[in-house]
Amino acid sequence: MPAPHATQEASTDRLLLVLDLDETLVHASEVELDRAADFRALSYHVYRRPHAERFIAYALANFDVGVWTSSGRFYAEAVVAALFPPQSLRFVWSSERCSISRDWTTGEYLNRKRLKKLKRDGYRLERMLAIDDTASKHAYNYGNLVCVREYLGEDESDDELLRLMAYLDRLAHEPNVRTIEKRRWRERLSLAMP
Numbered sequence: 001m002p003a004p005h006a007t008q009e010a011s012t013d014r015l016l017l018v019l020d021l022d023e024t025l026v027h028a029s030e031v032e033l034d035r036a037a038d039f040r041a042l043s044y045h046v047y048r049r050p051h052a053e054r055f056i057a058y059a060l061a062n063f064d065v066g067v068w069t070s071s072g073r074f075y076a077e078a079v080v081a082a083l084f085p086p087q088s089l090r091f092v093w094s095s096e097r098c099s100i101s102r103d104w105t106t107g108e109y110l111n112r113k114r115l116k117k118l119k120r121d122g123y124r125l126e127r128m129l130a131i132d133d134t135a136s137k138h139a140y141n142y143g144n145l146v147c148v149r150e151y152l153g154e155d156e157s158d159d160e161l162l163r164l165m166a167y168l169d170r171l172a173h174e175p176n177v178r179t180i181e182k183r184r185w186r187e188r189l190s191l192a193m194p
Contacts, residue, residue, distance in 0.1 A: 014064045015172055016090070016123050018115065020132040021069040021079050025052050025161075027153030028079070041078035047153035048083070055161035056083060062172060066091040066118075068130075070098050070111040070137060091121075098137075115141045126176040131164065143178030146185060163189060 022028055028044040037045035059065050066089055069076045076094040098111035115128050115138075130138050130145045138145040146167065149160050167189050171177055181188075 013124075013127060014062075015168075015177065016064045016066065016118070016128045017059055017168075018066050018068050018113070018118075018128060018130045019059070020130070020134070020137075021067060021076065022071060023133040023150045023152065024131060024148055025049055025056075025083065025151075026079060027151050028075075029153065033153050039082045041082065042075050044075070046079060046082070049151045049161060050156055050158045051161040052083065055165060058165050059168075060085070060088050062168070064090050064123075066093070068093040068097065068113050070095050070113070099140075101139075110136060112140055113137050115144055126178055129168070129171065129177055143180075143182075146182050 019025060026038075026049060027047045028041065029047075030044060032045045033047065035047075038048045039046050067076065067080055067084075068091075069079075071094060073094040073096060076092055080089065080092050095111060097113075097117065099114050100109050101112050102109050113130065113132075115125060115130060118128065119125065125141075125144065128144050130141055131148060132138060132145060133148050133150045135145060135147045146164070148164060149158075151158060151160070163186060167185050170189075171180060174180055
């Protein structure tokens with residue numbers, strides 16, 4: 001079995017979910033919040049987003065799943081080990097796989113996640129969805145991003161991942177997810193629900 005940071009070859013044409021960690025599936029803090037952390041990763045107190053376990057089980061049952069975080073490799077591996085069953089992910093990528101680009105307006109350097117890097121492993125852009133709270137990290141992946149609300153570890157009534165499961169059910173069999181308008185996906189989902 002490949003190392004947790006290696007990529008396995010795509011075996012089917014199932015939709016690939018590329019999941020972010022921080023503020024998407026978990027919130028990590030160097031100081032404990034007003035409640036005990038769900039687990040520790042390196043020196044961080046880590047809080048699972050409500051419904052994360054259910055969402056992860058759903059994702060693994062229905063899609064190919066990988067993790068790509070802009071955090072460091074050791075942190076990523078520790079969080080993944082706490083969240084996912086062993087060898088259940090297609091890959092775990094961290095900041096080393098991000099591309100750095102400069103925002104010429106602010107002068108700031110930004111990490112970008114270029115999904116086309118996954119093409120060499122047999123995945124097609126038409127069948128990839130990035131689930132992330134930071135849209136700017138996917139500036140080069142127009143049409144692949146489902147942007148979720150940021151999770152800061154405090155809202156225990158957060159239902160974003162439950163809504164996301166319902167939305168992903170609608171996208172699972174689309175031949176080209178890039179052609180589907182995903183901005184304001186929550187509103188579209190609410191309108192479509194009986």
